[in-house]
Amino acid sequence: MASPSSSTDNNNEINKCRLQFYKEISSYKNNSSNNPLFSTERYDQTIESIVNAKLKTPGGRNTQEMHFLKTYDVIDFGGKLKLTKKDDEFSDGIIKYFVQLDELYDVIKEAHVLIGHRGIANTLKELKKRFVNITEKQVTLFISGCEECKRKRSMPKNSSKLAIKPVISNDFNARVQVDLVDMQSCPDGPFKFIMNYQDHFTKFCILRPLKTKTAAEVAYQLLDLSCTS
Ligand SMILES: [Zn+2]
Incomplete structure (x- = not known):
């Protein structure tokens, strides 16, 4: 009331x-x-x-x-x-x-x-x-x-539509998502990060250990993965 x-x-x-x-x-x-x-x-x-x-x-x-x-x-x-x-x-x-x-x-x-x-x-x-x-x-x-x-x-127009519109991929390797897991608190030797590389279509994951999260090291791994997978 x-x-x-x-x-x-x-x-x-x-x-x-x-x-x-x-x-x-x-x-x-x-x-x-x-x-x-x-x-x-x-x-x-x-x-x-x-x-x-x-x-x-x-x-x-x-x-x-x-x-x-x-x-x-x-x-x-x-x-x-x-x-x-x-x-x-x-x-x-x-x-x-x-x-x-x-x-x-x-x-x-x-x-x-x-x-x-x-x-x-x-x-x-x-x-x-x-x-x-x-x-x-x-x-x-x-x-x-x-x-x-x-x-x-x-209110923004079509805000509800924008929120639920899914991203659609039609093929393996057409789109990937990359994330870093911060392992600095429990490193494995020189490796302090885990790079999670996931294919958007199949959800298949590849993990790579990283010593740093610099652009150069991430780019090196991405290039390697996209050329081999
Ligand atoms: Zn009115």
């Missing part, structure tokens, strides 16, 4: 990510009607306009109200009114919601975690099943700040 201090650290980390996300999002706000962002104010105003427009006769609606009724719908979700996309021939009866800015971070996070921190395209695909106004840019921004994904990105 996480200690109270580590869960506080974790909460601080999440709050930091959320703040950074909203800071970036607000930097590319625009005021056009295509703006995918719904501030709480815009969200509530849109719902109010639609509810009012529905109460009017078609002739009594203004241009904006007619546009809203073509684009949006409002449903009662457990006593709370939610803004949804107007049902059309492409929606197959599936209700898709507009997300308001305050909920954007949590909505993207929920979908991203649900599919196991997969990439931008998969997260966006998951979100598009239920939501209308979430953009690739927003998902990209969220994932660029996701701590779990950052950790995964910092």
